Structure formats: C-alpha cells, structure tokens
Amino acid sequence: MNIHSLLDYLEAELGKGSSMPLTSRVLVDREKCLEILEEIRENLPEDIKEARYIVEQRNQLLYDAQQECDNMLSGAQEKLSAIINDHEITRGAYAQAEQVLANAQQNAQEVQMGAKVYADDVLAQLQNFLDKELEDVVHNREGLRQE
Numbered sequence: 001m002n003i004h005s006l007l008d009y010l011e012a013e014l015g016k017g018s019s020m021p022l023t024s025r026v027l028v029d030r031e032k033c034l035e036i037l038e039e040i041r042e043n044l045p046e047d048i049k050e051a052r053y054i055v056e057q058r059n060q061l062l063y064d065a066q067q068e069c070d071n072m073l074s075g076a077q078e079k080l081s082a083i084i085n086d087h088e089i090t091r092g093a094y095a096q097a098e099q100v101l102a103n104a105q106q107n108a109q110e111v112q113m114g115a116k117v118y119a120d121d122v123l124a125q126l127q128n129f130l131d132k133e134l135e136d137v138v139h140n141r142e143g144l145r146q147e
Helices: 003-016 029-145
Strands: none
Touching: 003 029
16 A cells, blocks of 8 residues: 555544544544554655655656757757858858859940940941042042043
C-alpha cells in the first residue's frame, strides 16, 4: 500500500472508533493504529525515493527541453543570419548588375555616337569626292562641247 492509502485507512480506523461521552476523545484499536503507522514509516522512505526520482526526471525533462529549445533557437538564428547575408549578397549582386548594365548602355551609346560620327565623316568625304568628280565631269563635258 502507498502512504496515501495507509493514511486513508488510519483515518477510517479513527472514524470507526467509539467516542467517549462528554469528551472529544475516541477509543480506537491501538494495535491496529500502530500497525498502520509502522507501515507508513516503512513506506515513507520508498515514497520519498519515488518523489525524488520524479523530481529528477522532471528536472531532466526541463533540462532536455531547454537544450532542445536553445538548439532550435540557435539554428533559427543561423538560418536568419544566412537569409540576411543572402539578401545582402543578392542586393549587392543586383546593384553590381545594375551598374554593369548602366556602364554597358553608356558604352553602347558612345559606340553608337562614334559610329554615327564616323559614318557622317565617310559620307562627307564621299560627297566631297563625288562633288569634285561631278565638277570634273561637268568641266570635261564643257570642254567637249567647245571643241
């Protein structure tokens, strides 16, 4: 029997006792009550051991839960740091890509302008050449007419 059952049994024995008239005293079976008290004494250390064991298990569970919580929190913080770093790296990569694109567009505009200027120069030279050749043709025709 456990201590609680023994205490309930002792209480029942006291309740069964005969009360003495005009007093609050009760006559009980002394031997039976002493036997119950002896059993309580015998079971008390075992119950205390059980209680200590339960407390130790509880403390171990709390410790394990705290460790798991700490590990989860640490893992979450590492993931958050990685996400932040990835975000910063990504943001930096986008900024760098935008800069490269802007430089490429600038270079393309410069090349296009250079090509237009070059084409205009070539066409101007061609026009001058053709104008001179046309003058020569006109002059040669006039020379032919005068002969």
